[in-house]
Amino acid sequence: ETFENGNLLKAHKGGKAIIDNNAEIIADKFEYNKLTKVLTAKGNAQGIDSLNKVTIDADELEYDKTIFKFTAYKNVKVVDSLKNVVTEANKIIYLRNQEKIISEGKTKITIENKYIINSKNVVWLRNEGQISSNEYTILNDNKNNFYEAKKFRYLIKKKLFRGNEV
Numbered sequence: 431e432t433f434e435n436g437n438l439l440k441a442h443k444g445g446k447a448i449i450d451n452n453a454e455i456i457a458d459k460f461e462y463n464k465l466t467k468v469l470t471a472k473g474n475a476q477g478i479d480s481l482n483k484v485t486i487d488a489d490e491l492e493y494d495k496t497i498f499k500f501t502a503y504k505n506v507k508v509v510d511s512l513k514n515v516v517t518e519a520n521k522i523i524y525l526r527n528q529e530k531i532i533s534e535g536k537t538k539i540t541i542e543n544k545y546i547i548n549s550k551n552v553v554w555l556r557n558e559g560q561i562s563s564n565e566y567t568i569l570n571d572n573k574n575n576f577y578e579a580k581k582f583r584y585l586i587k588k589k590l591f592r593g594n595e596v
Contacts, residue, residue, distance in 0.1 A: 437464045447471070452481035453526070455491060467495040477502070479526060482556070483512040486524060498526040510556065513586060516540040517554060529556035537563075545591075546570045547584065559586035567593065 441460040447469055448454050458473030471477075475491035477500050478484075487509075488502035501523050502508070508517040508524065508531055519533035531554040539547040539554075539561060549567035554560075562583040569577045569584075569591055579593025 438462070439464070444473075449493060449495070453477070453479050453493075455493060457491065469493045469495070475502070477524075479524075482526065482529060483510065484524065484531075485509045485511070486522070488522075500524040500526070510554075513556065513559070514542045515554070515561070515586070517552070519552075530554070531556065541584070541586070544572045545584075547582070549582065560584070561586070569593075 439462045444458045445460070446454055446456045447460055449469070455469065455471045455475065455477050457471030457475040459471070461470045469492065471491045472489070475488050477486040477491050477493065485508070486500055486502050486506065488506040489504035490502070492501045493499070501521070503521055506519050506522045508522055510516070517531060517533060517537065517539050519535060519537040521534040523532045533552045535550060537549050537552045539549070539552065541547070547561070547567060547569050549563040550565035552561060552563045560583060564581040567579050567582045569582070577591060577593065580595045582591060582593040584591050
């Protein structure tokens with residue numbers, strides 16, 4: 431269906447929206463605003479960035495074509511197949527061109543199925559291989575080790591957890 435002089439397109443029967451050669455969104459409902467170039471997907475929404483090997487699952491997903499930004503809401507799970515990192519939160523922003531993933535609020539990160547980080551407001555710089563937060567954080571590993579920190583930085587390649595007041 432088209433609205434607002436053809437500037438607003440809505441689809442309610444589900445499907446797939448191809449964003450470019452490397453990205454697509456699958457969902458139950460779509461709304462695309464031609465003026466703002468924002469695509470909103472609702473219901474079983476999934477964003478796939480095949481170039482960077484990132485998949486986003488959420489109840490709702492927005493994609494801003496002007497700045498290459500995914501914003502996911504409610505029950506969000508971001509899987510980075512390349513780095514073997516899974517991030518879960520209620521809101522996550524993924525900036526494709528910067529390869530930056532930002533969570534808002536409570537966040538759970540699983541790294542290589544070995545480490546689980548529970549924190550808030552996490553920034554995951556994929557190019558630098560660094561995950562960090564300025565919030566209270568708990569890290570558990572698969573050997574039942576437990577660490578707490580006031581804020582942290584985790585370096586993926588070195589498998590190094592640094593924190594304040596650990």
